[in-house]
Amino acid sequence: MRVSIVQPRDLGKTDIDRWRALQASNPVFDSPFLSPEFTTTVGALQERVRVAVLHDGPDTVGFFPFERHPMGIGMPVAAGLTDAQGLVHAKDVEIDPHWLIKACGLAVFEFDHLAPGQPLLQAGHSRHPSPIIDLRDGFESYIETVKVNSGKTYRSTAYKSRKLQRDVGPVRHEYGIKDLAPLRTLLGWKTEQYRRTGRTDRFARPWIVKLVERLLATDNEHFGGVLDMLYVDDRPVAGHFGLRTGTTLAGWFPAYDTAYAKYSPGLIHHLAMAEKAAATGIQVIDMGRGEKEYKEKLKNGEYEVAEGRVARPSAGAGVHWMLRVPVRKARGTVLAHPMLRTTADRALKTYGRLRTTIMS
Structure with a gap:
């Protein structure tokens, strides 16, 4: 087996077609974050993106998209933004993970949403649930499941939807929007949410805004950006921007106008989004790893993703261990214990309120 390292823009039509064929051959690869369009779009904005093309004799048997950082540190494409990571490869192909990262010129490859069944997966890597709407x-079968598993939430959401319409005006939902204006409204809500909860504002980085805008403009049978919004009396109150394959919609950036928070517009929106998505052929909405209350209320299944790293002996791997591994372990300990997680979340929200007050 041999490996060719290329920039995404150097992939030809034959490469893209082969990547899509490999992706379609295994359901675990059915995530837009593992699609060639995602890597090529990020690669047009970030020079550090590379793709390892794996060859076995005359056959192309895999594609491994990654970012190459200083000291041989490797990370997934658009690290910190993606909910599925790893290789797209042929079934039954044997790939030694240490051989692969060496062939890529890497000392270490770190991940936090590694897709199932990956050659990179090792015994010591931690596994985490990733909730889905199946x-x-x-859709009707899904709703019946929600009524059984989260009956109180369903009844409350239906009541709040009716009350919203009585108090404010008629509700409508638009799916598959291509205009930039609603997208910018959504990203504005998301920025406010990041600041309010003490998180880093991803959209303070211009390249991420450009990425989202370019992905919104992408739309083919295999991949596309999907924007949908919930309106009340023609005013936007909640929305979501995500990515899709032909059958999977990846949840990415949901947000709502806090002026309508008492009506739970996020839950109203998610149920409307699921109905419209199902009508377009979407079979799974992957809400992504994370302990969020709305995910627990809406899920009717889950995937599993892994977190960890693959490293080979080197100075770069040693530096990476000192800088990243203890922090990741501490973070994992906090997230694994509800009391610690709740305390940390409250501390971040307090910080967010203070930061908002100071900036206003």
Whole structure:
């Protein structure tokens, strides 16, 4: 087996077609974050993106997109933004992970949402659930499951939807929007949410805004950006921007106008989004790893993703261990214990309120 390292822009039509064929051959690869369009779009904005093309004799048997950082540190494409990471490869192909990262010129490869069944997966890597909305039996079947598993939430959401319409005006939902104005409204809500909860504002980085805008403009049978919004009396109150394959919608950036928070517009929106998505052929909405209350209320299944690193003996791997591993372990300890997680979340929200007050 041999490896060719290329920039995304150097992939030809034959490469893209082969990547899509490999992706379609295994359901675990059915995530837009593992699609060639995602890597090529990020690669047009970030020079550090590379793709390892794996060859076995005359056959192309895999694609491994990654970012190459100083000291041989490797990370997933658009690290920190993606909910599925790793290789797209042929079934039954044997790939030694240490051989692969060496062939890529890396000392270490770190990940936090590694897709199942990856050659990079090792015994010491931690596994985490990634909640999904499974629509394979249809939207009505999904709703019946929600009524059983989260009956109180469903009834409360239906009541708040009716109350919103009585108090404010008629509700409508638009799916597959291509205009930039609603997208910018959504990103504004998301920025406010990041600041309010003490998180880093991803959209303070111009390249991420450009990435989202370019992905919104992308739309083919295999991949596309999906923007949908919930309106009340023609005013936007909640929305979401995500990415899709032909059958999977990846949840990415949901947000709502806090002026309508008492009506739970996020839950109203998610149920409307699931119905419209199912009507377009979406079978799974992957809400992504993370302990969020709305995910627990809406999920009817889950995937599993892994977190960890693959390293080979080197100075770069040693530096990476000192800088990243203890922090990741501490973070994992906090997230694994509800009391610690709640305390940390409250501290971040307090910080966010103070920061907002100071900046206003």
